[in-house]
Amino acid sequence: MITVLTILCAFLMNLPYCCHCNLDHHWLSPFDNTTEISALCTNENHDIVMLKRGVPMMYNLFRHDVMCWLEIQRYVPPRYNQLIWFLQSLGYCDVNREINWRRRGVEYNRDFQLKITRAAFALVCYLCYHRVLGFRQRDI
Numbered sequence: 001m002i003t004v005l006t007i008l009c010a011f012l013m014n015l016p017y018c019c020h021c022n023l024d025h026h027w028l029s030p031f032d033n034t035t036e037i038s039a040l041c042t043n044e045n046h047d048i049v050m051l052k053r054g055v056p057m058m059y060n061l062f063r064h065d066v067m068c069w070l071e072i073q074r075y076v077p078p079r080y081n082q083l084i085w086f087l088q089s090l091g092y093c094d095v096n097r098e099i100n101w102r103r104r105g106v107e108y109n110r111d112f113q114l115k116i117t118r119a120a121f122a123l124v125c126y127l128c129y130h131r132v133l134g135f136r137q138r139d140i
Helices: 004-012 034-040 043-050 052-063 078-089 092-099 111-139
Strands: none
Touching: 034 078, 034 111, 043 052, 043 078, 043 111, 052 078, 052 092, 052 111, 078 092, 078 111
16 A cells, blocks of 8 residues: 555655556656755754744745745745745645635645645655765765
8 A cells, every 4th residue: 555655755755656656757856956955954944844833934835826936036035945945846836726725715724734744844854864974974
C-alpha cells in the first residue's frame, strides 16, 4: 500500500516516483537546489513553520495570491522569499486554484495543509543537515 508519507518522502528526496510505476517517467525535485534549501532552513523560518505563533502567518500565506506569482522578489520582503519558494514548490498554487477559497460560504480547513507543510519542512531541512554531516564525515 502506498502511503502519503511514502509519496512525500519520494518527493522530498528527489526520487523518481509515479503512481503507475512507469520507469520511463523521470521527475526532478525542486528540493535538489542546496542554495535555496540552505536559505530556507533557518531558525526564523523554523519558528514560523513549526511553532504555534507562526500559524496565523502560515494560514495567510496559504491563502495569498503570492503562491502563484513567478517573480516574488519584487513584491515580497527578502526574509520571506525562501519560505514562499518552499510553499510554491509544494504546489500550493494548484491547491488554491482547486479550492477557490474566495467563494462565498465555502471554507477549506487548512489544518491538514499546515501539518503537511510542517512534515515537509522537517524532512527537507533534516535531510539537508544529514547530507552536510555525511559530506563532512567523508572528508575526515
